[in-house]
Amino acid sequence: MDIHIILEQFKTKIEARNPIDKKYLVSKGNQNGFELLVPEIAEEIKREISNPDIFDYKVHLGHHFPDLDLIVNKQVYGLELKSRNNGKWDTNGNSVLESISEDIYEEIYLLFGSKEPDNDHILIKYNQYWKVT
Secondary structure, three states: HHHHHHHHHHHHHHHHOOOHHHHOEEOOEEEEEEHHHHHHHHHHHHHHHOOOOOOOEEEOOOOOOOOOEEOOOOOEEEEEEEEOOOOOOOOOOOOOOHHHHOOOOOOOOEEEEEEEOOOOOOEEEEEHHHHHH
């Protein structure tokens, strides 16, 4: 299994939820629906693969960079989550705590969700974190 296949599964599964439950569109202070949705998708992928040696994940609570660890073929990749509710693909800044990340990652990726205007649907883009920040 390749990390890009896993990331594409995240994209496909999130975009397939149309319309998406409004609880995943909340973005108020520390309440972020996208950060609730992505671990649920990770759990779906984990159940489908059903082999923790091929895919597993760990959610970091609180302020941590990156937000999730994706373990693919026993290699650890970071997944940072960002989202917008206005259809745009930019954010006001990157993670303040990125400089204190552990040095265990093969690569860190950004998974960005943006709500389509006037539609309860999220589109997804992803790429290596260093390429998009």
